Amino acid sequence: MIDSNAYVGEWPFRRLPYSQPDRLLRKMDDLSIEKAVVSRLENVFFKDLLVGNRELHAIVHAHADRFIPAYTINPGYPGWDEDLEICLDELGARNLRLHPNYHGYELLGQENLRLLEIARERDLLVIIAIGLEDVRHHHRLVVVPDVGAGDIAQTVNAFPQARFLVAGGRFGEVTSIWRSVDKRENLYVENSRVQGPIHDVAKLCNTIGPDHVLFGSNAPLHYHESAKLSIETETQITDAEKQRLFRENAARLFNV
Amino acid sequence: MPIIDVHVHTDVGKSLDDFAEQIAIAEQFDAVLVTYAIRPVADASRHSFPTAEFCARSNDETYELMRRYPERVRGFCYVNPYHADAAATELEWRLATQGFVGLKLWHALPCDDPRVDRMVEICEHYRVPALQHTWLKAGGLGYGESPPEMVADLARRHPNATIIAAHAGGDYEYGAKVFRSTPNVLLDIAGNECNAGGVQILVDHAGSERVIFGTDMPGRSFPSQLAKVIGTRLSSEDKEKILYGNMARVLAACKTTQRGTAVIPSPGGEG
Ligand SMILES: [Zn+2]
Numbered sequence: 408m409i410d411s412n413a414y415v416g417e418w419p420f421r422r423l424p425y426s427q428p429d430r431l432l433r434k435m436d437d438l439s440i441e442k443a444v445v446s447r448l449e450n451v452f453f454k455d456l457l458v459g460n461r462e463l464h465a466i467v468h469a470h471a472d473r474f475i476p477a478y479t480i481n482p483g484y485p486g487w488d489e490d491l492e493i494c495l496d497e498l499g500a501r502n503l504r505l506h507p508n509y510h511g512y513e514l515l516g517q518e519n520l521r522l523l524e525i526a527r528e529r530d531l532l533v534i535i536a537i538g539l540e541d542v543r544h545h546h547r548l549v550v551v552p553d554v555g556a557g558d559i560a561q562t563v564n565a566f567p568q569a570r571f572l573v574a575g576g577r578f579g580e581v582t583s584i585w586r587s588v589d590k591r592e593n594l595y596v597e598n599s600r601v602q603g604p605i606h607d608v609a610k611l612c613n614t615i616g617p618d619h620v621l622f623g624s625n626a627p628l629h630y631h632e633s634a635k636l637s638i639e640t641e642t643q644i645t646d647a648e649k650q651r652l653f654r655e656n657a658a659r660l661f662n663v
Numbered sequence: 664m665p666i667i668d669v670h671v672h673t674d675v676g677k678s679l680d681d682f683a684e685q686i687a688i689a690e691q692f693d694a695v696l697v698t699y700a701i702r703p704v705a706d707a708s709r710h711s712f713p714t715a716e717f718c719a720r721s722n723d724e725t726y727e728l729m730r731r732y733p734e735r736v737r738g739f740c741y742v743n744p745y746h747a748d749a750a751a752t753e754l755e756w757r758l759a760t761q762g763f764v765g766l767k768l769w770h771a772l773p774c775d776d777p778r779v780d781r782m783v784e785i786c787e788h789y790r791v792p793a794l795q796h797t798w799l800k801a802g803g804l805g806y807g808e809s810p811p812e813m814v815a816d817l818a819r820r821h822p823n824a825t826i827i828a829a830h831a832g833g834d835y836e837y838g839a840k841v842f843r844s845t846p847n848v849l850l851d852i853a854g855n856e857c858n859a860g861g862v863q864i865l866v867d868h869a870g871s872e873r874v875i876f877g878t879d880m881p882g883r884s885f886p887s888q889l890a891k892v893i894g895t896r897l898s899s900e901d902k903e904k905i906l907y908g909n910m911a912r913v914l915a916a917c918k919t920t921q922r923g924t925a926v927i928p929s930p931g932g933e934g
């Protein structure tokens with residue numbers, strides 16, 4: 408099983424039971440999750456993302472068999488392109504993570520278009536994090552709505568050759584993005600925040616297709632069990648389809 | 664381990680027959696569904712301020728499901744307390760003659776309204792719980808919505824009634840503090856995202872005796888909500904209480920259960 412959407416690190420608003428790498432790994436062991444794609448959770452709020460990215464590199468380096476890094480880039484911040492070069496050359500980045508809502512830039516703004524052009528040229532996977540937690544429960548001073556589904560669809564449409572994983576989207580968001588994108592070969596979604604309606608996983612497979620849906624946990628913010636149990640107990644898809652969601656699609660996408 | 668899901672809506676599709684999908688899920692997870700209709704299934708709009716007639720038609724459908732699936736469905740009666748006499752008559756009739764086992768309150772009136780007190784007094788008489796929707800939101804409450812504090816005050820005015828705070832107040836951390844000192848409030852965990860540590864916070868402050876499992880199906884999926892309990896590091900006794908025992912005890916105490924649908928099964932003498 409490969410978890411396509413996780414983080415390591417602390418969160419400003421509450422203690423998380425699986426924030427640290429050793430705790431996260433033990434939880435993964437308990438649930439038979441072999442590998443996880445991880446980003447530095449602190450990089451949601453850090454300004455200098457290179458600090459968090461270097462920390463992530465060290466964590467991943469110590470557990471190279473378990474963690475696949477996704478480095479966070481903020482194209483709205485000065486020097487992001489030089490930082491990206493460092494991530495590519497020194498840290499060996501293959502996957503990038505974007506938080507347009509927390510970092511406050513437009514997906515279709517000039518700088519991000521430049522970033523996506525680089526991603527396309529260098530065949531980097533771009534993970535767009537739609538949201539991290541239910542906006543209704545955000546701290547009153549830090550209310551950050553999910554990234555607009557329409558913006559994501561337009562972005563994907565503008566770069567049909569770039570590879571995208573839409574992470575942390577709810578059912579309505581991911582299905583609306585899927586429907587609004589013309590060329591979908593390089594578009595993938597994961598199920599961490601798809602926590603309804605009933606039979607959501609089967610509905611995702613029907614709408615999006617079982618080759619483009621991945622198992623993702625949004626750990627440590629969410630329990631892995633939600634996404635895992637949702638796939639495991641889905642009665643309306645086959646075991647072979649479950650294998651694609653749990654492992655095969657991610658193995659292909661992340662070159663495992 | 665059997666499960667009682669205290670928060671299930673009927674509005675699953677276009678016809679009441681579509682509820683069979685939720686029954687199949689109940690069978691898969693060995694769950695009893697506490698069910699309420701906040702609108703008749705064919706009525707597309709979600710009236711938050713329904714007429715008495717609209718509520719009665721909704722309850723007719725809940726009753727139909729109770730009769731179709733006596734092993735799997737328990738019904739809560741839905742009323743708009745604004746229609747004071749009509750709502751009281753509707754509630755009493757459903758409890759006394761049809762075996763409904765509770766009251767569902769949404770956001771027709773905020774629950775500091777004396778007309779809500781009257782409904783809760785009826786529940787107290789029949790020893791059935793009153794479930795009040797409450798959801799603190801960073802973006803502000805909807806019209807007529809009751810904040811958690813208001814639900815806690817309702818419970819203080821009726822110390823012998825059992826009040827269920829739906830969604831545990833919405834924000835678990837906030838709800839845990841608000842309801843810590845109201846022992847007659849049960850915290851229903853339905854509807855929220857599966858935040859790590861969320862149920863632990865409720866247990867730490869309110870105790871495992873006061874946390875009860877709910878899903879908010881069909882809008883939420885059963886496994887995403889079950890994961891909140893399964894994912895938490897609690898003793899198996901605590902998990903059993905949350906998933907089954909606490910609510911089984913409440914349902915067993917109802918004075919209406921003998922008249923209507925069969926009483927809840929009681930494995931291991933619990934309940
Ligand atoms: Zn509600």
Ligand SMILES: [Zn+2]
Pocket residue numbers: 670672854879
């Ligand atoms: Zn509800």
